[in-house]
Amino acid sequence: MTDSDFVQAIAQRLTQIRQTIPDRVRLIAVSKTFPAGAVRAAYEAGVRDFGENRISEAIAKQEELQDLTDICWHCIGHIQSNKAKKALQHFQWLHTCDSLKLAQRLDRLAGELNLTPQVCLQVKVRPDPDKYGWTVPELLDSLPQLNNCEHLKIQGLMTILPLHLTPDETLAAFEAVRDLGDKINAQNYPLMSIQEYSMGMSGDYQFALKAGATQIRLGQAIFGARG
Numbered sequence: 001m002t003d004s005d006f007v008q009a010i011a012q013r014l015t016q017i018r019q020t021i022p023d024r025v026r027l028i029a030v031s032k033t034f035p036a037g038a039v040r041a042a043y044e045a046g047v048r049d050f051g052e053n054r055i056s057e058a059i060a061k062q063e064e065l066q067d068l069t070d071i072c073w074h075c076i077g078h079i080q081s082n083k084a085k086k087a088l089q090h091f092q093w094l095h096t097c098d099s100l101k102l103a104q105r106l107d108r109l110a111g112e113l114n115l116t117p118q119v120c121l122q123v124k125v126r127p128d129p130d131k132y133g134w135t136v137p138e139l140l141d142s143l144p145q146l147n148n149c150e151h152l153k154i155q156g157l158m159t160i161l162p163l164h165l166t167p168d169e170t171l172a173a174f175e176a177v178r179d180l181g182d183k184i185n186a187q188n189y190p191l192m193s194i195q196e197y198s199m200g201m202s203g204d205y206q207f208a209l210k211a212g213a214t215q216i217r218l219g220q221a222i223f224g225a226r227g
């Protein structure tokens with residue numbers, strides 16, 4: 001494929017995807033493993049939100065794309081505690097706040113850096129030993145402390161589902177995330193209001209949309225199969 005074929009393929013896939021998602025849903029193009037040129041191609045096709053799961057990879061692309069000043073970068077990978085500061089400096093949205101310890105560290109560093117990042121809490125509504133994230137009871141127990149993280153804009157819940165769920169199980173799991181958000185909001189914490197649901201990837205986003213996702217994270221559906 002030539003470069004211009006690649007750019008055209010991305011634009012075409014985006015046109016098709018946009019026909020299936022409501023305008024209110026934020027489409028995050030997950031550019032991990034794809035080069036800066038792929039980000040530029042999606043940008044030219046109108047995308048402004050990009051997701052990366054490795055901080056060093058994101059920084060390298062950001063350096064190449066400095067002329068694109070209105071990109072909103074989303075961190076969608078696990079944040080090691082020694083990378084928390086870099087994550088705050090290089091992403092506007094952190095989707096993967098997955099423990100109280102990390103939340104409190106991000107809060108302290110955000111205060112020092114005078115930043116107010118948008119944060120989603122990564123939750124596991126189905127058991128999944130391979131993934132990071134809060135279980136429902138852990139999260140409910142931590143709400144009072146999370147409400148004290150005054151430098152974080154805790155706005156949303158994020159989830160990645162375990163592999164091999166049936167379609168019915170997939171929909172039910174996404175709905176359980178919505179229900180958890182409603183449950184959190186019913187407690188009326190002043191600094192925490194769940195408005196955003198970051199859920200759905202290339203393989204399952206239609207179910208996530210049905211369950212009320214407000215942000216979907218698509219990689220392969222936009223950029224083609226990852227090698």
Ligand SMILES: *Cc1c(COP(=O)(O)O)cnc(C)c1O
Pocket residue numbers: 030032053076077160200201202203217218219220221
């Ligand atoms: C890679 C990744 C995605 C995108 O996956 P695709 O299958 O390429 O759409 C979405 N969310 C997270 C957290 C990811 O790591």
